Amino acid sequence: MSEDLFLKIIAREIPADIVFENERVLAFRDINPQAPLHVLIIPRTHVRSINDLQPEHDELIGEMFRVAADIARSEGHADDGYRVVMNCGERGGQSVFHIHLHLLAGRDMRWPPG
Ligand code: DGP
Numbered sequence: 001m002s003e004d005l006f007l008k009i010i011a012r013e014i015p016a017d018i019v020f021e022n023e024r025v026l027a028f029r030d031i032n033p034q035a036p037l038h039v040l041i042i043p044r045t046h047v048r049s050i051n052d053l054q055p056e057h058d059e060l061i062g063e064m065f066r067v068a069a070d071i072a073r074s075e076g077h078a079d080d081g082y083r084v085v086m087n088c089g090e091r092g093g094q095s096v097f098h099i100h101l102h103l104l105a106g107r108d109m110r111w112p113p114g
Contacts, residue, residue, distance in 0.1 A: 036106025077105035
């Protein structure tokens with residue numbers, strides 16, 4: 001899968017169902033949803049994976065989690081609960097190399113994850 005896929009969504013070169021955006025982050029519905037609500041929260045700036053995070057990204061990562069919580073709340077899942085996941089690398093299940101936080105809600109989550 002293209003490394004630049006999510007940059008293309010940010011640039012509106014690929015359509016996406018965007019649920020939230022500001023100057024720093026974008027959130028859109030996953031094309032292959034694994035739960036009734038499945039949204040990806042991404043930074044506008046390109047960071048390849050968790051392995052590439054720098055201290056300058058700390059605030060950005062915090063904002064991504066807060067945006068996930070805001071979306072979960074606005075979609076009615078805050079009280080029932082939900083899961084946020086960030087995959088890293090091939091064995092971690094990462095297929096798009098532009099960091100993204102998965103927000104999954106609307107069903108019971110299993111543990112441990114597969
Ligand atoms: P991961 O496997 O953690 O790298 O998650 C990548 C996710 O990106 C996966 O759940 C499917 C989603 N995805 C891939 N291509 C597209 C696309 O073109 N549009 C949207 N909305 N989601 C995509």
